Amino acid sequence: MASRDIEKMLSHYTDDAVLIAPGAAPMKGKAGIKEGAGPMLADSNFKLVFSPERVDVSKDASMASSQGSYEMTMTNPKTKKPETEKGSYVTVYKKTDAGWRAVYDINTSGPAAAK
Numbered sequence: 001m002a003s004r005d006i007e008k009m010l011s012h013y014t015d016d017a018v019l020i021a022p023g024a025a026p027m028k029g030k031a032g033i034k035e036g037a038g039p040m041l042a043d044s045n046f047k048l049v050f051s052p053e054r055v056d057v058s059k060d061a062s063m064a065s066s067q068g069s070y071e072m073t074m075t076n077p078k079t080k081k082p083e084t085e086k087g088s089y090v091t092v093y094k095k096t097d098a099g100w101r102a103v104y105d106i107n108t109s110g111p112a113a114a115k
Contacts, residue, residue, distance in 0.1 A: 001048045004041045006034055014094060014101045022087065022109040040074060045082040047073040050089065064093040064100065070107065085109050 001009060010030045013019070019027040019037065027036035040046055053068040066089075073084045087109040093100045 001041070004046065006038050006041055009037065009041065010034060012102055013105070014096065014103045017101070017103050017105065020104075020106045022085070022107060043075050045073055045075045062095050064095075066091045066093070086111070 010033060013030060013033060016029055017033065019033045021027070021036070024036055027033045049071050051069045051071075052066050055064065055066050057064040068089060069086065070089050071084060071086050073082050075081065076083045087107055088111075089105070089107045091102050091106070092104040094103045
């Protein structure tokens with residue numbers, strides 16, 4: 001995310017991944033994620049920081065999840081000023097031949113997750 005490189009971001013996901021973000025329809029597959037998330041990476045004020053609070057790995061080490069909070073800054077399209085949103089996330093990973101890749105990435109704005 002910090003590099004604002006959409007292809008780098010997409011390499012984090014499986015081909016059939018689903019990204020669910022506040023106020024947006026679910027983005028399905030790499031093409032849907034690229035279409036939905038590409039404009040946000042182009043925003044000069046864009047910044048996204050994740051703070052993982054819990055990581056779990058399945059007993060057979062084929063699946064994992066990460067849960068925590070995030071803080072994202074973007075330009076408000078109406079005011080043209082930067083605004084910061086805080087929220088919670090859960091990402092589910094699948095171990096693939098290419099390494100760990102996100103298959104479900106769900107974010108919700110609002111108060112940060114309780115620790």
